[in-house]
Amino acid sequence: MRRLARAHRHRSPSPLPGPPTQALEATTQQQPCKAVSGTWVSVYDGITVTDAGKLDIDHMVPLANAWRSGAGSWTAQRRKEFANDLTRPQLLAVSAATNRGKGDQGPEDWQPPAKAYWCTYATAWTNVKSSYQLTVTEAEKKKLTEMLGTCS
Numbered sequence: 292m293r294r295l296a297r298a299h300r301h302r303s304p305s306p307l308p309g310p311p312t313q314a315l316e317a318t319t320q321q322q323p324c325k326a327v328s329g330t331w332v333s334v335y336d337g338i339t340v341t342d343a344g345k346l347d348i349d350h351m352v353p354l355a356n357a358w359r360s361g362a363g364s365w366t367a368q369r370r371k372e373f374a375n376d377l378t379r380p381q382l383l384a385v386s387a388a389t390n391r392g393k394g395d396q397g398p399e400d401w402q403p404p405a406k407a408y409w410c411t412y413a414t415a416w417t418n419v420k421s422s423y424q425l426t427v428t429e430a431e432k433k434k435l436t437e438m439l440g441t442c443s
Contacts, residue, residue, distance in 0.1 A: 333386040334411070335393075335403040340386055347390040350374065351381045351412075352419045355395035360425035379422055380415035398438060399430035406441065413438035 331340045340346055354362075354374060362370055376382065393401045403412050413435045420427055427435070 335385045335389045337405045338386045347387040349383045349385045349390045353395040397431045399434040409438040410442035
C-alpha cells in the first residue's frame with residue numbers, strides 16, 4: 292500500500308459554483324486508481340463517506356443517456372474519451388446509494404437530493420452535453436431551467 296502525501300480534490304477546469312467532490316484527509320491506495328481509505332463528501336447528498344466501498348464514480352451525464360442523446364453514432368474512440376473525460380465536470384465521487392438511485396436518468400427524472408447542489412449540477416450537465424454536442428429533450432431542458440433558477 293502506498294500513502295498519498297496530501298488530500299486530493301476533484302476540480303473541473305471550468306469554474307462551477309459549489310464545493311468540489313473532495314477527499315478530506317490523505318487517501319491510502321492499494322494499487323493505482325483504487326482508493327482504500329480516506330474521507331470524502333458526496334456533493335449529491337452531503338453524506339460524508341469514510342469507506343471507499345460506499346463510493347461510486349458517477350458519470351454526470353450517464354453513458355446510456357449519452358447514447359440516447361447522440362453518442363450512439365460516435366466512434367469507439369470517442370465513446371472511450373467521453374467515458375474517461377477528466378477535463379470536464381463529468382466524473383464525480385459520490386455516495387454509491389445515491390448514484391445507484393440516479394441510474395441512467397437525466398435531470399427530468401432525477402435531481403441531487405441536496406438542492407444546494409442543483410445549480411452546480413445543472414451547469415455541469417449543460418457543459419458536458421454542450422461540449423459533446425449531445426441532444427437535450429424538452430423535459431430535460433425544462434428541468435434544467437428550473438435547476439439553473441437556483442443559481443444566485
